[in-house]
Amino acid sequence: MPMPTDVNGRDGKGRFASGSGNIGRPRGAKSRHARDLSALVRALSNRAYEALAGAIDKRERWAIELYFKLSLPHGLTMEMHGTTIEDIETATADGDISFEQAKALIANKRDGKAINELDEHRAMMKEILEKLPKR
Structure with a gap:
């Protein structure tokens, strides 16, 4: 047996009742x-x-x-220069930084290393291209 709709357009369980002119919860409600x-x-x-x-x-x-x-602001507020992986591990073990901060620091170090390696590879490629005979 269906629940009766009350005067606010809701059924007996407090939900918005469907029916003529009522398609559910009003926008912004x-x-x-x-x-x-x-x-x-x-x-x-x-x-x-x-x-x-x-x-x-x-x-x-x-x-x-x-x-x-x-x-x-979201992120770290500590100096990044000269921080080693060992420093990060020690700070985490001592409780000075959280695991999330340690993870962010390590990711930052990894990304920085990848950028430096990319620069080195570009320099090597330029050097190799300069040594090839011109056409």
């Missing part, structure tokens, strides 16, 4: 859950900022890391 969550986040935002600021004032490492993770 937000679910009740998303709307409630958004209101909760807005209501708690000032308290969350105050709690984070308090943790930063107490020099809580997690709070400082969270602040910079959310505030700075």
Whole structure:
């Protein structure tokens, strides 16, 4: 037996009912859950900022890391010059950088090496072409 449609165009389970003139959820309609969550986040935002600021004032490492993770542009904020794979492994083991940061650093090193090798190959090709007899 079908569920009756209520006055808001929904069926007995709260879903948008199909039927004449109602093809489903209207464009731009937000679910009740998303709307409630958004209101909760807005209501708690000032308290969350105050709690984070308090943790930063107490020099809580997690709070400082969270602040910079959310505030700075995506990516690493450390010097890249002279960093070796061993330095990256040590920093990861010591907990100074995360595994994701280590992965990004290693990928950066690998890509830089590939670019340098490509430049070397181009120079070698140019040298070989210069030695070939001209036609």
